[in-house]
Amino acid sequence: MQHAWFTESRFGMFVHWGLYSLAARHEWVKSREHLTDDDYQPYFDHFDPDLYDPREWARLAKAAGMRYVVLTTKHHDGFCLWDSAQTDYKSTRTPYGKDLVGPFVAAVREQGLRVGFYHSLLDWHHPEFPVDCHHPQRDDEEFKAANAGRDMSKYTDYLHAQVRELLTGYGPIDYLFFDFSYAGRQGRWGGKGAADWRSTELLAMVRELQPEIIVNDRLDIAGDFLTPEQYQPAAPLRSGGAGVLWEACQTLNGSWGYDRDNFNDKSPDLLVRMLVDSVAKNGNLLLNVGPTGRGLLDPRARETLAVIGEWMRLHSRSIHGCGASDLVAPPDCRYTQRGDRLYLHLFAWPMGHVHLDGLAGRVAYAQFLHDASEVPTQVVDHEQAADTTTMAGLAPGTLTLDLPIRRPEVSVPVVELFLV
Ligand code: GLC
Secondary structure, eight states, X not given: OTTHHHHHHOEEEEEOOSTHHHHTBOTTHHHHTTOOHHXXXXXXXXXXXXXXXHHHHHHHHHHTTOOEEEEEEEOTTOOBSSOOTTOSOBGGGSSSOSOSHHHHHHHHHHTTOEEEEEEESOOSSXXXXXXXXXXXXXXXXXXXXXXXXXXXXXXXXXHHHHHHHHHHSSSOOOEEEEEOOBOSOOTTTOOBOHHHHTHHHHHHHHHHHOTTOEEBSOSSSOOSBBOOBSSOOSSOOEETTEEOOEXXXXXXXXXXXXXXXXXXXXXXXXXXXXXHHHHHTTEEEEEEEOOOTTSOOOHHHHXXXXXXXXXHHHHXXXXXXXXXXXXXXXXXXXXXXXXTEEEEEESSOOSSEEEETTOTTOEEEEEETTTOOBOOEEOOOTXXXXXXXXXXXXXXXXXXXXXXXXXXXXXXXXEEEXXX
């Protein structure tokens, strides 16, 4: 199956990094605060991530159980992290003075991980990108009047040329995340979509340059996978009546770029449950980090990755290569499955027993995954009457697991069921 690596991986790292990391208050700071190019220039003039070490990012990703890493090559502010021949608004013209993408690609490959690029379709710096509903100068009538003659086709030529640079300058690229389309009139400013980006032509070029690449769904034309953002789908995603590849992209705290004063951190346990929940619904989780202006992951991000990594060290086979099961999991639980291995993930710890519909006679053996300790099972006669400690009221075909009172001390306890 094309893209088998993607469904085998299930878990990746998203990296949002650029000039906004210096502002350190969300990657949309330029738009949110209606900053002009001059207002934003100090971040360019002071961009010098002297502690940038993508090998450490890649090591942290791998230790967290992630199998691919996706870097923002250019975000909406238009700043390029590589030595593009199309512009001077790039890392090689900052005090740092070097390409950031090349070392990133080499470091990720060195760890045996897959390489992905994020590339913004929007560009709030390019002189031909017409002002629209998201542009920082959308309320500046004077600016808009002075820039009414911007030629979108020239910007689109620029976009295509830069994507070609990225897909010819760094060897095989496994994954591409374009961001984002907002076609149709958006209030009094107007949006942008497939026609503006010349998406069909762009995608054809991408496939010609990188035939094995997987491309997301934000070109306003069909892609290879859907990208639910900052929410967990309620069920496996479908399109045209068929299941589709999907990947939930999630933040540690609501912001993609480094956001210094944001303490709205998700707990590592919640993030592990989100990972399990995605796989149980045939999806991937792309978990974001926002390095600082020095190029490091902040201590909270490192700590969270380490806790997730500890769980993955013990439980990765219930994630990698797994997908949804046809069986319905008990309340507050999820199933992930790979062939004859079924994994019961317990999001809430029950009192003594958990009852598994339809599994009587179908399980050869059961054990906790974190320590391979046996989990006793029983099939309670569904016709027996309740009598003091004698259980009753179970549906025919139910398999009951006998659980210890004390919950194992892992983010999510998992019972591995060996199906007959
Ligand atoms: C949204 C955010 C953008 C971020 C992207 C990641 O589009 O606005 O800043 O890069 O999500 O999925």
